[in-house]
Amino acid sequence: MAATQQLSNVLPLGSSINDLGHLEIGGCDAVELAREFGTPAYFVAEDDIRTRARAFVEALRARHDDFDVLFASKAFPCTAVYRLLAEEGLVCDVASGGELHLALRGGFDASRIYLHGNAKSLAELEQAIDAGVGHVVLDSFMDIDRLERVAADRGVHQAVLIRVTPGVAGRTHAKISTGQADSKFGFGLDDARLAIERLRRSNSLNLVGLHMHIGSQLLSLEAYRPAVEALATLGDFPTYNFGGGLGVAYTAGQQPPAIEDYIDTKISALHEILGRDKRILIEPGRSLVANSTVTIYTVETIKRNVSTWVGVDGGMSDNLRPMLYGSVYEAFFADRAALAGTGERAHVAGKHCESGDVIVRDVPLHEPKAGDLLVTPATGAYGHAMANNYNGIPRPPVIFCKDGDARVVVRRETYDDLAARDV
Numbered sequence: 001m002a003a004t005q006q007l008s009n010v011l012p013l014g015s016s017i018n019d020l021g022h023l024e025i026g027g028c029d030a031v032e033l034a035r036e037f038g039t040p041a042y043f044v045a046e047d048d049i050r051t052r053a054r055a056f057v058e059a060l061r062a063r064h065d066d067f068d069v070l071f072a073s074k075a076f077p078c079t080a081v082y083r084l085l086a087e088e089g090l091v092c093d094v095a096s097g098g099e100l101h102l103a104l105r106g107g108f109d110a111s112r113i114y115l116h117g118n119a120k121s122l123a124e125l126e127q128a129i130d131a132g133v134g135h136v137v138l139d140s141f142m143d144i145d146r147l148e149r150v151a152a153d154r155g156v157h158q159a160v161l162i163r164v165t166p167g168v169a170g171r172t173h174a175k176i177s178t179g180q181a182d183s184k185f186g187f188g189l190d191d192a193r194l195a196i197e198r199l200r201r202s203n204s205l206n207l208v209g210l211h212m213h214i215g216s217q218l219l220s221l222e223a224y225r226p227a228v229e230a231l232a233t234l235g236d237f238p239t240y241n242f243g244g245g246l247g248v249a250y251t252a253g254q255q256p257p258a259i260e261d262y263i264d265t266k267i268s269a270l271h272e273i274l275g276r277d278k279r280i281l282i283e284p285g286r287s288l289v290a291n292s293t294v295t296i297y298t299v300e301t302i303k304r305n306v307s308t309w310v311g312v313d314g315g316m317s318d319n320l321r322p323m324l325y326g327s328v329y330e331a332f333f334a335d336r337a338a339l340a341g342t343g344e345r346a347h348v349a350g351k352h353c354e355s356g357d358v359i360v361r362d363v364p365l366h367e368p369k370a371g372d373l374l375v376t377p378a379t380g381a382y383g384h385a386m387a388n389n390y391n392g393i394p395r396p397p398v399i400f401c402k403d404g405d406a407r408v409v410v411r412r413e414t415y416d417d418l419a420a421r422d423v
């Protein structure tokens, strides 16, 4: 049991080990889930996401009157997740026409959607304005020109924010650091001043505030205050969006900041630097959904050479993060969860034709054998979202689990789906 206690920070809230020694998530036996829905598959404890969404809302409500929590939907864009978070009273950030389509399908009112993007197309801007999105977050001078034309053509007065790169980068992997001046995102401080001037003269765009997002998977909160200080040099606005970024635990040893501390840091900076009379938006993605989900694979092969290689039926097509960022995960067997963290050290290899397709390196696995069900926790954020069809692998299903019941919310792709776009 000690082993799963250590893993409680990475597993969905409410997970347990049942009398058979099997992992349970959302009250469902993981071995039964794999039997019923097949592998690989993403299994989501619905209540985990609800609890975290409520924690963000409550932490804000305790500290500030006028706020919204935006679901940064790039982290887990499927209609069931949009629906769940719309039910929890969140608003939504989308970064493309496709995410906008899903958010609307998932039940978000268009007025509660913010459109982001550093390279929005004309078609996406038209789609957003025609749908009636509440806010567009502007990212470049061309973005301003294009949106102004679209809004003017339609006689719409569109609320906008400007995305600013405050010159402060959150401490994280270089590929997910976004606050530095030399970034593809947003306006640097000098350009932001020009953009503000430009928007003050606009008849069709109504600048309501500033946005920043300084990086993702931040395990330290120290960069937020200097970033807010930088925003404050741009003038006084009614609305500020301080982005997402809160890190999560991927491995047993990790202790990310608590949601309350994260909100406290942002709200203290808001009150002390910008004032109390502001509307504040925050935009979490990963920290809402990452730990809600486990992926379950089936072990197909075991090979022993210099190392032990445990080959599973998925890989970089369902979890690109180890390949992109060298991300580290835990792994253990669903039917002997209490033995997590014990056994022979092995690499969990994906099935793709890439030497780097290794899901977890150097993890203790208890007597691995073909047919074992291998669990990797914390795959809810940027897992399904970045899934792909490399090597002709159909993308896995997403299964929601709650109170012992499980239901498919995204079905498994088929081989016919793979061929469907060929002409």
Ligand SMILES: Cc1ncc(COP(=O)(O)O)c(C=O)c1O
Pocket (backbone or CB within 6 Å): 072, 075, 093, 116, 213, 215, 216, 217, 243, 244, 245, 246, 283, 284, 285, 286, 287
């Ligand atoms: C503009 C914007 N907002 C919010 C997020 C969500 O970030 P996270 O998943 O780190 O909370 C991102 C992604 O990093 C982003 O680019």
Ligand SMILES: N[C@@H](CCCC[NH3+])C(=O)O
Pocket (backbone or CB within 6 Å): 074, 176, 216, 217, 321, 325, 381, 382
């Ligand atoms: N895809 C990244 C996060 C991207 C953040 C989006 N701005 C990850 O898995 O960590």
